[in-house]
Amino acid sequence: MKLIHLVSGIAPALVVAGGAVLAQSKGPSAVECSVSALQAKAPAGTTVTSASLVAPNGANPQFCQVDGHVATPGNEVNFRLGLPERWNGKYYFVGVGGTGGTIGRLDAGLARGYASASTDTGHVSSDATWTADAAKRIDYGYRGTHVTAAAGKALTASFYGSTPQHAYFQGCSNGGRQAFMELQRFPDDFDGVIAGDPATGVPMQVGRALVFQKLLANPDSYVPIEKVEMLSKATVAACDARDGLKDGLVSDPRLCHFKPETLKCTGADAPNCLTAPQLAVVQQFYDGVKLPSGEVYAYPFPFGHEGDATGWQAWTIGRTPPPRDANGSLEFAQNRPSGFVLSGETFKMIASATSDPNVSWRTFNFGRDLPRLKEITTILSPLDTDLRPYKNRGGKVLMYHGWADPAISAYGTIDYYERMTKIAGGQKAADEFARLYLVPGMHHCAGGPGPNQFDMLTALENWVEKGAAPQSIIATHATADHVDRTRPICPYPQVAKYVGTGSIDEAANFKCQAP
Ligand SMILES: [Ca+2]
Numbered sequence: 001m002k003l004i005h006l007v008s009g010i011a012p013a014l015v016v017a018g019g020a021v022l023a024q025s026k027g028p029s030a031v032e033c034s035v036s037a038l039q040a041k042a043p044a045g046t047t048v049t050s051a052s053l054v055a056p057n058g059a060n061p062q063f064c065q066v067d068g069h070v071a072t073p074g075n076e077v078n079f080r081l082g083l084p085e086r087w088n089g090k091y092y093f094v095g096v097g098g099t100g101g102t103i104g105r106l107d108a109g110l111a112r113g114y115a116s117a118s119t120d121t122g123h124v125s126s127d128a129t130w131t132a133d134a135a136k137r138i139d140y141g142y143r144g145t146h147v148t149a150a151a152g153k154a155l156t157a158s159f160y161g162s163t164p165q166h167a168y169f170q171g172c173s174n175g176g177r178q179a180f181m182e183l184q185r186f187p188d189d190f191d192g193v194i195a196g197d198p199a200t201g202v203p204m205q206v207g208r209a210l211v212f213q214k215l216l217a218n219p220d221s222y223v224p225i226e227k228v229e230m231l232s233k234a235t236v237a238a239c240d241a242r243d244g245l246k247d248g249l250v251s252d253p254r255l256c257h258f259k260p261e262t263l264k265c266t267g268a269d270a271p272n273c274l275t276a277p278q279l280a281v282v283q284q285f286y287d288g289v290k291l292p293s294g295e296v297y298a299y300p301f302p303f304g305h306e307g308d309a310t311g312w313q314a315w316t317i318g319r320t321p322p323p324r325d326a327n328g329s330l331e332f333a334q335n336r337p338s339g340f341v342l343s344g345e346t347f348k349m350i351a352s353a354t355s356d357p358n359v360s361w362r363t364f365n366f367g368r369d370l371p372r373l374k375e376i377t378t379i380l381s382p383l384d385t386d387l388r389p390y391k392n393r394g395g396k397v398l399m400y401h402g403w404a405d406p407a408i409s410a411y412g413t414i415d416y417y418e419r420m421t422k423i424a425g426g427q428k429a430a431d432e433f434a435r436l437y438l439v440p441g442m443h444h445c446a447g448g449p450g451p452n453q454f455d456m457l458t459a460l461e462n463w464v465e466k467g468a469a470p471q472s473i474i475a476t477h478a479t480a481d482h483v484d485r486t487r488p489i490c491p492y493p494q495v496a497k498y499v500g501t502g503s504i505d506e507a508a509n510f511k512c513q514a515p
Helices: 003-007 035-040 107-111 134-160 174-185 202-215 225-243 276-287 312-317 338-353 366-380 388-392 410-424 427-431 456-466
Strands: 046-054 063-072 075-084 091-094 115-119 167-172 192-196 296-298 396-402 434-439 473-479 482-489 495-498 510-513
Touching (some): 035 134, 046 134, 075 134, 134 167, 202 296, 202 312, 202 366, 225 312, 338 366, 396 410, 482 510
Parallel strands (some): 091 115, 091 167
Antiparallel strands (some): 495 510
16 A cells, blocks of 8 residues: 555644654654664665654644765765655755755745755865865766755655655756756656756856956956946846837847947946946856857847846846955955856866866966866756657656846757757657746846746646646746736747736736747
8 A cells, every 4th residue: 555645634643742843753654754764775875864853844844854975986965855744745856056065945845745855966065175076076067966866766765655656856047957967867867847047057157257357357347336237227228118018127138139339438437338348348248158160158148137136246246346456356355246156166176177277267268278178068067958868758847047147148048948949859849848938037046126936846747747738827026025016927939928908017917929
């Protein structure tokens, strides 16, 4: 008999008194929540280091929290697994941001009854030297997620005495990169995958480095917050109405033909213009990087919504101007923008992988150094557009990307989706297993003036479990927890069009249709 049938409807006999949990209970599980019991059922190479019951808290049910690690050649990869007392029969793995090092929060999965897991991808954030370790680079790149996903799934099956009916992965940013790696390298791991604002690894970090080379060359080239706000107002003013609705949102930056050089100072530097070196920084950002063949290497960025705390401030220019270093150039010292930190980490990996300690973001020469990036790109960058193995095993994938993401360009995800579609056999074939949603006015995975909160997991579940392919998904924008705008986001290439009557802040007055 499958234990899942026992779980539903029967309150397990777990004793909770005054918030404290009595440590011993079998509840609905086949084995108890203890290191010895779980270790006895663990797959080879998996070590359980702790297991304890955690009391219900907020939306989280009581669950058995299992910590452990999985051995890989030359390394150990940490994971955490949460096994809720009322299990929904399914497995959910959540990705992590940045360069990993911290295990993701399991709350979202636990609250829905999932056996929920995550990994730090093979190193801890306090380890400043992990980038120099080849095994850790591979585990961060792709292997760590795969081995811990497998271990968590096996422990889930042992704990409940029943194999999970479905397995899902969800991640944004680096989590989107993990998602893409799973799709491309380990198509059997998950039945459904949500890949948000997926990082492409080396190309985007190189593209970013070339922006920082110009931005931080000297104090004259630095673009301060006030000028980014000015730029943001200019792009929105030029682009807003191009999508057919003047609503303060640039909903389709592809239709926008803004020319940054129109902001160039004609005389002395002033608050409402960009100096020549500042303009060079801005153009580097929007232009991206091309190979000698003319093919895109690092994607250009869309125009629109560069301002605000979650815009360029967070990723590129920082909250405060960086001080000058001994050479006269600028160097972020504190409150370093996230893009700077991640580019630095990636260049440490590149330096180690090429055995050249002199490689750095500041001295990187694209024409000269590109050939040296091949090996590390294979490890870090999920660029394989052939998802047929994943499609053929019945997997489904939802991709999304914020149009105003200042960290990773939405154009890269669109290009990936289009290449993937071609290899899959065309739009009809791609529609059988993949969707891409572009989110107007959303910054990196969240934030920005556009509706930026939505539930992709329910749409994915309905597709995988009921065969109901997702159509539009309602996104909301909130200010101080108050929802002030809703809008459908649409399966690419459709866009949300205003029907012509009713509030432009209500989703009901928009329809997804061909652009
Ligand atoms: Ca608009």
